[in-house]
Amino acid sequence: MKILCYFINSDWYFDLHWLERAYAAQQQGYRVHIITRFTGTNFLNKFTKMGFICHPISLKERSINPVGFFFSSIKIFHLLYKIKPTIIHSITIKPILLGGLYAKISNKSFVANIVGLGRVFDTKGFIFKIFRAFTLSIYKIIISNKKSCFVFEHDEDKNVLMQSIDFGSHQTAVIDGAGVDTTLFSYQREKQNETPIVFFAGRMLNNKGLSTLIKLRRELKASNIYFDLVVAGIEVKDDPQAIPTHLLKKWCDNGDMLWLGMRNDIQQLIADSNIVALPTTYPEGVPRILIEASAIGRACIAYDSGGCKSIIQDDVTGFLVEKNNYSLLKERMIDLIGNYELRVTMGINGRKLVTEKFSSSKIIGETIHIYKEIV
Structure with a gap:
C-alpha cells in the first residue's frame, strides 16, 4: 500500500485546510499518516477516528534556534524512517526543510506546499536575512531530488522563489488555495441589516489587520457612518505578532467589536454578515476566509497582500486596496457600507469565481494528480 505522510505545524491548520485532501x-x-503538533486531544481523536495514523511532535514553528533545529531533525528523520512513506507532503517552512531533506537523502517522493512565503521572506533584519539564505540553500538541495515538487497558492510566490532557485520543468505547480465545499458554503443573498455587519476571521495577529478595522470603525462612527464588527478566530499566544488578550478584551468592553473566539460555524457567521474584511499585511497564501465569503456571496475588502488578489478581483468581487493605503481602504469601506446593490453584485461575481476556480473537487483533483505524477 502507498503511504502518504503529511507533515505540518498545527493540528487545527491541517483540519481547516488539508483534511478533505487527506480523506480523498x-x-x-493511500495509507495516510499525519505528523503535527497536537494541542489537546480533540483533533487527535478526530483524525484517528477517520483512519489516519497520527504522530504528535513538539516542533516549535517560530523558533530559529539552530541547536533546536538540529535535534528536531534527528527526531523527525527517525520518525520518517519508521513510517517509510511513499510520499512526504510538507506544509510551511520547517516541515518543508526537514521533510525535504529526508526525502532527498532517502530518495522519496516529496511535495512542498508554499502557503505564502511567510515572515522569513517578509521580515527585515540580520537574523531573518541569515535564516532566509539558509532556507533558500536547503530548498536548492531539496529540489535536486527529481521526485520533488513545490506547490504554490499563487504565481507571485512562485516567481519570487524562481529568482533564486532553478526548478525543473515539472517541479512546480500552482493550486489556488485550499478550496471549499460549494454545497456547504452555498450562495445566500445577504440580508439588509439596519447596521451592516463587517466580519473578520483569522488568527489574532497584528499583521492580519484587526487593529486597522478597529481604527476604521471608530473614525467612521465619528462621521455618523456605522457598522458592527464581528470577529472570530484563535489567539496565538507564542507569536511576537500576537494581539494581547487584554487588548482584545478592551476592544470588546469598549464596544469596538464583538469577539467570538474560535468557532465551528463560520459559514453561518459569513451568511449573517454583509461584508468580509481582511486588511492583512501578512504575506498570505490565498486566505480561506475570502474564498468562503465569496462562495456564500459576500463582497470582500482586503489589502493587496500575498494571494488576496487571487480571490478578490477589484471592483468585481470586492475591493482590493493597495497594501497599507489606509485612506483608500476607508473610502472603499464607505462605498460598500452605503451600497447594498453593489455588494450583492460583487457577491454574485464572487460565487461564480469560486465555483470555477476554488471548489474542493477541483483542488483535490489537482493535488491527487501531483501525487500520481511524482510517484
Missing part, C-alpha cells in the same frame, strides 16, 4: 487520498488507496 485515503479513498484513492
Whole structure:
C-alpha cells in the first residue's frame, strides 16, 4: 500500500485546510499518516477516528534556534524512517526543510506546499536575512531530488522563489488555495441589516489587520457612518505578532467589536454578515476566509497582500486596496457600507469565481494528480 505522510505545524491548520485532501487520498488507496503538533486531544481523536495514523511532535514553528533545529531533525528523520512513506507532503517552512531533506537523502517522493512565503521572506533584519539564505540553500538541495515538487497558492510566490532557485520543468505547480465545499458554503443573498455587519476571521495577529478595522470603525462612527464588527478566530499566544488578550478584551468592553473566539460555524457567521474584511499585511497564501465569503456571496475588502488578489478581483468581487493605503481602504469601506446593490453584485461575481476556480473537487483533483505524477 502507498503511504502518504503529511507533515505540518498545527493540528487545527491541517483540519481547516488539508483534511478533505487527506480523506480523498485515503479513498484513492493511500495509507495516510499525519505528523503535527497536537494541542489537546480533540483533533487527535478526530483524525484517528477517520483512519489516519497520527504522530504528535513538539516542533516549535517560530523558533530559529539552530541547536533546536538540529535535534528536531534527528527526531523527525527517525520518525520518517519508521513510517517509510511513499510520499512526504510538507506544509510551511520547517516541515518543508526537514521533510525535504529526508526525502532527498532517502530518495522519496516529496511535495512542498508554499502557503505564502511567510515572515522569513517578509521580515527585515540580520537574523531573518541569515535564516532566509539558509532556507533558500536547503530548498536548492531539496529540489535536486527529481521526485520533488513545490506547490504554490499563487504565481507571485512562485516567481519570487524562481529568482533564486532553478526548478525543473515539472517541479512546480500552482493550486489556488485550499478550496471549499460549494454545497456547504452555498450562495445566500445577504440580508439588509439596519447596521451592516463587517466580519473578520483569522488568527489574532497584528499583521492580519484587526487593529486597522478597529481604527476604521471608530473614525467612521465619528462621521455618523456605522457598522458592527464581528470577529472570530484563535489567539496565538507564542507569536511576537500576537494581539494581547487584554487588548482584545478592551476592544470588546469598549464596544469596538464583538469577539467570538474560535468557532465551528463560520459559514453561518459569513451568511449573517454583509461584508468580509481582511486588511492583512501578512504575506498570505490565498486566505480561506475570502474564498468562503465569496462562495456564500459576500463582497470582500482586503489589502493587496500575498494571494488576496487571487480571490478578490477589484471592483468585481470586492475591493482590493493597495497594501497599507489606509485612506483608500476607508473610502472603499464607505462605498460598500452605503451600497447594498453593489455588494450583492460583487457577491454574485464572487460565487461564480469560486465555483470555477476554488471548489474542493477541483483542488483535490489537482493535488491527487501531483501525487500520481511524482510517484
